[in-house]
Amino acid sequence: MHGLWQNQNQLEDDSLDEYGVADHDRHATLRYNDVASAGKASRPLDFPAPKVFRGGLVELRARDHKSGTIHHLKNVLVQSNSTGNHSKSSTDTAYLLTKKLARTNYGSVRVCLVLKRIKKTPNKKLNQEDRQDHDIDCSSVEWESTDLQAAVKISEWKKVHALRGRHLEDPIKEIAALQLLGNYHPHVAGTLEVLQDDNCLYTVMPYLNGGDLYGRLIEFMGYRSVRSTVANSSTGATGFDESSARIWFRQLLLAVDLLQKKGVCHRDICLENLLLDENDKVCLIDPGISLRVPYTDSETGGVGDVSGGTSRRLMIAQGQGGKLMYAAPEIISKEVSVDAFATDLWSVGVVLFVMLVGLAPFKWAHPTDKRFANISMGGLKNVIQALDISISPEACDLLQGFFWGNPNKRLTLAEVMHHPWVQGKEIIRQSLTLPNRSSSKHSKGYSNNSLDLKKKIKSGTKSPPKTFGHVRGNSQANPSELNNHLHLLNSSR
Structure with a gap:
């Protein structure tokens, strides 16, 4: 692998080079039209009975x-x-x-x-x-x-x-x-x-x-704000530097990869549900509202699970699920059926936007939201420029790939895995507009x-510790500070 990523601390388990090549990874290459043609939309499957x-x-x-x-x-x-x-x-x-x-x-x-x-x-x-x-x-x-x-x-x-x-x-x-x-x-x-x-x-x-990424972002933005004030500089709000964000984002993609291989739609992927262990590795938690995705049974042609090795089907929508800001437009518009994996990937895109920009991309994915209407038609670059935010061309291209209003135009998981920004390569040979600051450190089981x-x-x-472990909400900033940093800009800006 060449480019920027070769200078980062790469984990052995974060191997993305050959992703999507094996037959069992075919699910990651399917677009909306492929899924829609696999069979009649079906209700989510039941999970196997738990062992207690x-x-x-x-x-x-x-x-x-x-x-x-x-x-x-x-x-x-x-x-x-x-x-x-x-x-x-x-x-x-x-x-x-x-x-x-x-x-x-x-x-x-x-x-x-x-x-x-x-x-x-x-x-x-x-x-x-x-x-x-x-x-x-x-x-x-x-x-x-x-x-x-x-x-x-x-x-x-x-x-x-x-x-x-x-x-x-x-x-x-x-x-x-x-x-x-x-x-x-x-x-x-x-x-x-x-x-x-x-x-x-x-x-x-x-x-x-290690807390959640929501709290870590607020901590990072507060530190950067203090540095900017001391330096008497005025820059647009920005989130993590791209080298750190890339490390965590690759780990999130590996988590989503496991969910897809298991035939599970999380429905609540957000910064608060991405916890960090003591080595600063990202871990996706809280599948309390997850759904099991229907597939076409290879023998009967009816509905089966992911083990059949065939295409998944559209799933009859089950409501919003997680937080409004992370919900895909087909969920907001109450479509009868959705591609469950595509809705998770939309949430992944929102996570990356907030990590890099430090702001929510839009209040909700609905045509009445002017910023969403602009971004969903291919105008993300213009929105970034209007916000006076500096991110690399590769990051901007990747984010736009998540946010097309037409689900058939959005990137698949395999395409995201191979995207130049994820791989640490450059689309255009120029330096990143954000400097590479020190990257984060890189544990299943017990702490x-x-x-x-x-x-x-x-x-x-005694009172609970500052780090909340396997629960949400580990932020060292108070709610007012969170709102000041992760606020939604007025559409007129």
């Missing part, structure tokens, strides 16, 4: 893996055996619930410390001399703390039964979607374990402690943040 195990909150004693001190712990989530006995469970992992990170429609999200079962051997015993609590019998201690953390979403059954079918988000379907997507992709958050008792449903997920067990127990009463 019996478990619950218990009290137990655990050893601090650093100091050796024994602690009596409450609110430990652990899987039970077939008879419902937690203490006799064969599982090797338990979760000590600590800080509450956020409230949800069905309950809350908490960060938890991961405990591991102590593997005892006949020749190895707990060293009483190394422990500080010599008077405590440790013969029955089976658990030990670790440096790992996870997040658990707790949904109360009474709220699930009361709101299911009346609220857009469905915790049962979310678990089914998480399990269908799996927990192996570096840029798509899965589920580590799902447990239930008579009162609650517990979804254990990776703890992503590795070392804290001792005693501090974790006490921290349960």
Whole structure:
């Protein structure tokens, strides 16, 4: 690969060169007309039934893996055996619930410390001399703390039964979607374990402690604003420098690639649902309103799923789904049927626009919005110039490819993957108009943040941390600051 990208820190898993070549990637090359001709539009398919195990909150004693001190712990989530006995469970992992990170429609999200079962051997015993609590019998201690953390979403059954079918988000379907997507992709958050008792449903997920891209953008724009003020310069609002944005955008494309290969439409791709792990890798979360896309069955000609290897069909529209600003025009205009993957890609385009420009492209994708009307007819370059924003010609060309009003003119995922801006190449041999500043640093599973067990127990009463982990809204700026930076300009400007 040649061009700008060869100077960036490229991840081994971010290999885009041959994307779309293999037969199983044919879905990424199909345009709207191809999908429309595959068969009659169909309703979304049901997700496979989720796998949920019996478990619950218990009290137990655990050893601090650093100091050796024994602690009596409450609110430990652990899987039970077939008879419902937690203490006799064969599982090797338990979760000590600590800080509450956020409230949800069905309950809350908490960060938890991961405990591991102590593997005892006949020749190895707990060293009483190394422990500080010599008077405590440790013969029955089976658990030990670790440096790992996870997040658990707790949904109360009474709220699930009361709101299911009346609220857009469905915790049962979310678990089914998480399990269908799996927990192996570096840029798509899965589920580590799902447990239930008579009162609650517990979804254990990776703890992503780097905040979301929405908050990171506000932080970056605030820093740039201060720099500009000090330098007495007046420039148009801009988002991330293109080298940093490219790294994160490529990771988002790999996440969308997984969704398409699994036959899933996310419906809520936005900056708030793109979290960063401790290494600043992007991870797509929250498939709570996702849909399973219908395909043509290769044997019967009827409706099947993605495993048939045939073309997807248009899907009967299921309403707006996510945030208004990210919704495709066919969703806004309430078309009877839509190409589900194309609507996700529209949202991806909005994400990239905000990342680069620092402003929303339009209030909504409707003809009454003058800026949308201009952009959807090919006038994005004029809009960028009118806003006094500097982005590279390659970035401008890519953004226009997302935002054609005619869905058959929009770029497919394969075309986006191969676009010069994504590949780090130049359409015209000239320097980027935005300087390349320092790029971001480049973990499935648990977060590795070392804290001792005693501090974790006490921290349960403290206020939530600045980083919200596997939940939305981790911004260090207050709402008024967010509105000042990500505001929608008046159409007359």
